[in-house]
Amino acid sequence: MTRAIYALLLSLLLLAGAGCQESAESSAPATADGAAAPIPTPSLAAYHDPSGQPADDRLSGGVRLISITTPLGNFKVWTKRVGNNPRLKVLILHGGPGMTHEAYEAFDSYLPQEGIEYYYYDQLGSYNSDQPKDLKLWTLPRFVEEVEQVRRALKLDSSNFFLFGHSWGGILAMQYALKYQQHLKGLVISNMVPSIPEYDAYAHQVLGPKLKPEVLKEILAFEAKKDYGNPRYMQLIEANYYPEHVLRLPPAQWPEPVQRSFKHVNSQVYVSMQGQSEFGVTKGAVLSDWDVKAQLPQLKVPTLAIGAEHDTMDPAQMKYLAEHVQHGRYHYCPNGSHMAMYDDQQTYFKGLTAFIHDVDRGTFPAAK
Incomplete structure (x- = not known):
């Protein structure tokens, strides 16, 4: 009996906390003043109920291996669902390229309660998915088609589908939206600018001079010789660049999920698309000339751009992104870096979840 009462109280608390949420759908019942009536957050039991999910999802605790087709054959990619909400479904595109979902496990502390x-x-190519070796697979258009196949397999659509992309995942999310925005309810670009050449310029012209002169000189000497495998090169990067601009803690103190993701990186994918430099993108890498600034006005879907003061990416460019899509918002993390979901966590998730709820209940600003 005590357990039943406790479960009931938890469910009532979740419902009470969601009382201000409103639906963006015209079919929602109206209040006396004509506003859309609140639609409650799913109860605790409903949020964790897997009964409506496919059999393989239920059997494996939300994990599904999804078959995808590529020009070089068929492969499987790994996904894991957390929770149930027919209106709010976020697909997380990790960074890298070649990193893993593990770096985003902080989402477990914030999204379920919402x-x-x-x-x-x-x-x-990433850790839990198939890892073919053919370099011809590592292209942006092929990754876009992969995301579309994953979307279809998960049955996500414009009534519920929020696409979240961080870092490289932000590039992929922008490129996906430019082709398939009709399937999106909302788009989140986290810690990624719309131009790689401008990212490179920011790294060398703004961030580089902030390093100690002797450190910068030594880093650039290694890069000039393309001696990226030298242990001293990574020592300099990890001791001086990472704690300032990637995650603002000494790397040995980084949260365990982030360390695990770095341990599982697929270097072949990373080097092919990003290059070997940790101080920008190597010229000649797949992504070195990527730039969609001129295409931003084509994006009509509600869009959140998240920037951080100490990021490897210029926060002014994230603000530019939000201002040049048709329906954008900029969220700034004053204490954050590239992994602001860890080093400015409260600010980061407050802005992310507010955007999702605002879009859902129709209170997101109208298009420009």
């Missing part, structure tokens, strides 16, 4: 369903996903 009633948001979300999907971890290791892209092809």
